[in-house]
Amino acid sequence: MAKFAKITILFFMLIFGIWSCASQIGPSGGEIDKTPPEITFIYPKDKTVNYGENFIEIEFSEYVDKRSVQDAIFISPSVKGKIEYSWSGTSVELMFEDSLRKNITYTVTVGTDVIDLNNRNNLAQAYSFTFSTGPEIDFCSIEGKVYDKNPLGIFIFAYQLTDTIPNPITQKPEYISQVGARGNYKISGMAPSTYRIFAVNDSFRDMLYNAGDDKYACPFSDITLTKSDSLYTSLNFRLSVEDTIAPAVSNVTMTDKNHILVEFSEPVDSSQLSAKNFSIFDSTSAIQHNVRYLFKGKNKAGKYFLSFSDSLVLANENYLIVKNIFDKSGNNLTNQSYSFTVSVKPDTTAPTIQSLETEYPGKTIDFLNPYFILNFDDAIDDGNLSQSISIKNKNKKVIGFSHTKIDDASFRININEELKSKEDYKIEFKYKFINDAAGNNLDTATYKSNIITINEMEFSGLSGKVEKTEDDGVIVEIANVEFPEVKYHSKIKESQVFNFQRVRPGKYILWGYVDKNVNDKFDYGKVKPFEYSEKFSVYPDTLKLGARWPVGDVDLKFKK
Numbered sequence: 001m002a003k004f005a006k007i008t009i010l011f012f013m014l015i016f017g018i019w020s021c022a023s024q025i026g027p028s029g030g031e032i033d034k035t036p037p038e039i040t041f042i043y044p045k046d047k048t049v050n051y052g053e054n055f056i057e058i059e060f061s062e063y064v065d066k067r068s069v070q071d072a073i074f075i076s077p078s079v080k081g082k083i084e085y086s087w088s089g090t091s092v093e094l095m096f097e098d099s100l101r102k103n104i105t106y107t108v109t110v111g112t113d114v115i116d117l118n119n120r121n122n123l124a125q126a127y128s129f130t131f132s133t134g135p136e137i138d139f140c141s142i143e144g145k146v147y148d149k150n151p152l153g154i155f156i157f158a159y160q161l162t163d164t165i166p167n168p169i170t171q172k173p174e175y176i177s178q179v180g181a182r183g184n185y186k187i188s189g190m191a192p193s194t195y196r197i198f199a200v201n202d203s204f205r206d207m208l209y210n211a212g213d214d215k216y217a218c219p220f221s222d223i224t225l226t227k228s229d230s231l232y233t234s235l236n237f238r239l240s241v242e243d244t245i246a247p248a249v250s251n252v253t254m255t256d257k258n259h260i261l262v263e264f265s266e267p268v269d270s271s272q273l274s275a276k277n278f279s280i281f282d283s284t285s286a287i288q289h290n291v292r293y294l295f296k297g298k299n300k301a302g303k304y305f306l307s308f309s310d311s312l313v314l315a316n317e318n319y320l321i322v323k324n325i326f327d328k329s330g331n332n333l334t335n336q337s338y339s340f341t342v343s344v345k346p347d348t349t350a351p352t353i354q355s356l357e358t359e360y361p362g363k364t365i366d367f368l369n370p371y372f373i374l375n376f377d378d379a380i381d382d383g384n385l386s387q388s389i390s391i392k393n394k395n396k397k398v399i400g401f402s403h404t405k406i407d408d409a410s411f412r413i414n415i416n417e418e419l420k421s422k423e424d425y426k427i428e429f430k431y432k433f434i435n436d437a438a439g440n441n442l443d444t445a446t447y448k449s450n451i452i453t454i455n456e457m458e459f460s461g462l463s464g465k466v467e468k469t470e471d472d473g474v475i476v477e478i479a480n481v482e483f484p485e486v487k488y489h490s491k492i493k494e495s496q497v498f499n500f501q502r503v504r505p506g507k508y509i510l511w512g513y514v515d516k517n518v519n520d521k522f523d524y525g526k527v528k529p530f531e532y533s534e535k536f537s538v539y540p541d542t543l544k545l546g547a548r549w550p551v552g553d554v555d556l557k558f559k560k
Contacts, residue, residue: 033119037062039110039127041091046129049137054099056108056131059091063117066092071205072111072123074176076189077104103134107189111178112153122152125180130189140225143186144235146199146217147538151183154215154239155202158187161194161222168198168209168216168527176207194224198527199237209527215239218525220535234559238536240524243329247302252320252340258347258438260291260306260340262320267301269326275408277323278306281337284316292437293379295409298354307379307408307437312342350440351378351409353429353447360454360504367419367453368502371412374429378440379408384433389413392426399425422455461550462543463499466492466512467557475520476512476556480504481542491515498556505547510539512556535559 041059044051058073069092070085081097100106107130114123130137146154157173159166177187179199187197199217200209209216217237225232243266251263262278273294280289289310296304312318320340325333357373358365365372374389382405391399391413400416419425427449431442466474473491476498480486483506490498492512513522513536525533537558543551 033116034121036121036124037064037114037116038123042108042129044131046131047137047139048131049135051100051131051133054096055093057091057093058108058110060114060116061090063090065115065117065120068113068115069110072113072178074109074111074178076107076109076173076175077101078172079106100133103132103136105130105132105134105136105138105189105191107175107187109177111155111176112180113178122181125182126178126185128177128186128188138189138191140190140192140227140230141186141188142190142195142197142223142225142232142235143184144233144237145183146179146185146237146239147183148215148239151179152181153201154179154185155200155207156185156187157198157200157207157209158190159196159198160191161196165530166196168200169211170208172207173198190225192226192230194222196222196530197235199239201239211242211527212244215241216524216527218527218531218533220525220533236536236538236559238522238524238533242527243327243331246331246333247325247327248333249320249322249336249338252338254312254340254343255305256343256345256347257311258307258309258436260308260320261299262304262306262322262338264302264304264325266327269328269330270296270407272324272326273304275306277325279321280308280310280312281319281321282313282316283319285313288321293408295376295379295407297375297377297409305379305409309437309439314342314344316342318342347436347438348440349378350431350442351376351380351434351436352431352442352445353377356427356449356451358451363449363451364454365415365419365451366502367421367423367456370415370419370453372427372451373406374411374413376409378436380434380436382408382411385411388430388433390426390428390430391415392428393420394424419453421453423453425451425453427451458505458547459502460505460545460547461499461501461503462508462510462545462554463497463550463552464554464556466496466498467555473515473518474512474558475515476510478503478508478510478543481507481509501550503545503550505545508543508545510543510554510556512537512558514558 038061039058040061043057079096084095086093107128110127112123112126156177157168158175160174175187175190177185179185197219201215203214204210217239223232247268248265249262250265253261255261275291275294278291289308291306291308293307294304318340319337322336353374354377355375385403391401402414404412406412429447431445435441462478475489475491477487477489478500486504488500488503492498513534516534523534525531537556539556545551
């Protein structure tokens with residue numbers, strides 16, 4: 001019996017040992033593994049010539065997901081036939097069904113999609129090695145950086161320029177690399193030639209660009225590599241998404257007898273949007289009703305409220321008619337009708353001020369070109385807005401102002417004079433002069449608030465120069481890291497000098513671009529029909545701009 005028990009114990013110990021060796025799951029407990037896998041061995045060695053085998057071998061520093069490796073290995077140019085993957089521990093052997101072509105330089109790239117089994121850490125940087133089946137090896141290369149919030153895994157597609165224009169939508173690249181966590185990439189083992197390079201996130205992993213689904217970036221120039229000029233650096237990219245689909249109305253809800261909530265399939269261009277883009281058609285009575293107001297309120301992007309004064313008939317068939325709505329890429333919804341259910345719920349709530357927005361936190365405004373924004377919870381007639389508002393300084397002096405409409409519920413109040421630094425001002429708003437579309441009014445109520453002008457000593461600044469290029473029309477911009485909406489830009493003159501003054505303190509990214517078409521915005525180019533992007537440069541460090549401590553002598557260098 002004891003002998004049987006020992007045999008049983010040994011049997012289970014043996015089974016457990018075999019299972020432990022076979023399993024690729026990392027040990028439990030302890031600190032979380034944040035170490036990315038690495039490549040510790042390759043065969044053949046990098047830059048091997050006269051290679052005559054029909055396989056290659058790659059070994060990793062730890063157990064990795066086999067499927068991720070298979071999806072992350074790219075061989076340029078591509079090999080014919082199937083590739084068989086044979087694993088032994090942390091090492092994988094790639095067996096080629098057909099022989100490799102003679103006198104060809106091959107580049108093997110292991111992309112950043114490789115993940116370990118312990119904590120799904122990605123390979124930190126794409127790894128490449130080259131070998132040649134002939135006596136010489138091509139050694140040209142291109143390197144650069146992709147600027148994006150999450151660049152890890154972005155693909156670099158390289159096409160050799162011939163008589164035909166490369167089309168990434170239908171044509172797979174001749175050379176491939178993948179971007180690391182910091183955005184850096186390198187394509188090695190390229191033959192001397194002229195190339196067109198794209199950055200594509202390739203969400204389907206089919207080595208093609210899928211317009212509308214994939215992010216993309218076009219080069220500012222094609223790159224020519226020669227034996228004497230074999231390395232091109234700083235071919236950098238900024239990613240964008242190509243939008244070719246017009247917006248559409250996705251839902252219409254009548255919230256009460258005077259309001260409709262309309263939802264679009266995507267954010268639309270609010271600068272070209274007004275109540276005139278909408279109307280209501282009662283098809284039963286053949287009557288058209290005008291929409292009086294439009295406003296966004298606290299809605300998410302792509303949602304707007306419409307308000308109107310006419311009463312709709314519950315039993316009739318009603319449609320919202322929408323015309324000439326543009327998205328932010330310029331795609332136009334020319335005409336659409338959308339049926340909705342009528343609500344007879346009365347609107348009995350008078351409009352009130354929802355918020356008072358200022359340029360700086362803490363209800364603080366600038367003393368130069370001062371303004372603030374009043375946001376109402378419903379659309380109003382702004383005809384009596386001026387007589388509703390009173391602005392006074394601490395001595396009760398009345399301050400003059402004018403207003404501009406953002407939408408029918410939000411108004412920018414522009415103060416018509418320069419104010420004093422670090423001084424309080426009182427705002428009063430009398431509701432009795434305004435009504436909503438239903439005629440609701442707060443007759444006796446008054447809104448009160450205080451605002452303060454910023455201390456002129458709280459500003460920072462940044463100055464420097466753009467390293468002289470052969471291009472004119474450079475625009476330099478600084479963007480706040482914590483508050484991306486806080487940006488400053490400057491058009492650079494012949495002096496190549498920039499000087500940002502009165503900048504809100506904080507951490508900033510400095511970059512600039514050559515505004516070739518003089519439209520005051522960076523152009524990403526197009527994949528098809530092909531258009532180059534505009535040349536740009538990003539300062540390598542984040543700039544910390546402190547109050548009363550401006551930073552100077554900063555050089556922004558462009559690739560020549």
